[in-house]
Amino acid sequence: GENVGLHLPTLSVQEGDNSIINCAYSNSASDYFIWYKQESGKGPQFIIDIRSNMDKRQGQRVTVLLNKTVKHLSLQIAATQPGDSAVYFCAENKGTGNQFYFGTGTSLTVIP
Amino acid sequence: NAGVTQTPKFRILKIGQSMTLQCTQDMNHNYMYWYRQDPGMGLKLIYYSVGAGITDKGEVPNGYNVSRSTTEDFPLRLELAAPSQTSVYFCASSYTIPYEQYFGPGTRLTVT
Numbered sequence: 001g002e003n004v005g006l007h008l009p010t011l012s013v014q015e016g017d018n019s020i021i022n023c024a025y026s027n028s029a030s031d032y033f034i035w036y037k038q039e040s041g042k043g044p045q046f047i048i049d050i051r052s053n054m055d056k057r058q059g060q061r062v063t064v065l066l067n068k069t070v071k072h073l074s075l076q077i078a079a080t081q082p083g084d085s086a087v088y089f090c091a092e093n094k095g096t097g098n099q100f101y102f103g104t105g106t107s108l109t110v111i112p
Numbered sequence: 113n114a115g116v117t118q119t120p121k122f123r124i125l126k127i128g129q130s131m132t133l134q135c136t137q138d139m140n141h142n143y144m145y146w147y148r149q150d151p152g153m154g155l156k157l158i159y160y161s162v163g164a165g166i167t168d169k170g171e172v173p174n175g176y177n178v179s180r181s182t183t184e185d186f187p188l189r190l191e192l193a194a195p196s197q198t199s200v201y202f203c204a205s206s207y208t209i210p211y212e213q214y215f216g217p218g219t220r221l222t223v224t
Contacts (some may be wrong), residue, residue, distance in 0.1 A: 034213075041218075042216050043216055044155070044213075089154055090157070093209075098143075098160060098162065098209055099170060100213070101156040101171075102154035102156070104152075104153055
């Protein structure tokens, strides 16, 4: 399944499928981006980050893609598991460095 | 390492009351942050600090005050609580900027 942005804040996928969560960021001066995972009742947890001098970064089962031309960020989760069910936020620093601005989030539900 | 700890976990305040939300980190991070998260929304920065004795406003500072007398502690003070301050409050810290932030478990505050 694919989330096409803030107009679709929920995403349901079958266990084992790949998930793609999208984020449109607002400021062309942003040079650092983070994806966070937030499980119910908990604080956000760092997943992966990327700097603006990169187009792609891979972690364990996750990949972040950055398209600066259209100011778009995506998080790909491979072989999605029930434990991946959570709300995912992207955050950008808008070039200011000290402050991060969070998107409204996408709720991912993994169907066993 | 306990990471970032916050107290209390829950609190109910009456309109006009005051309280202090406590935040402590044991990672020797210079940077600390306070966010609020309203239901179904992303996080908004209230205040942040780049080191002991230095604080600055974020996106939504009105109705709050902070202090940073030590590297470890970053309390958030609510004066004259209002229903609009009903939210979940997260404290976070980071080693430097821009860099990933480590979040505490949150304080759920209700003002009635």
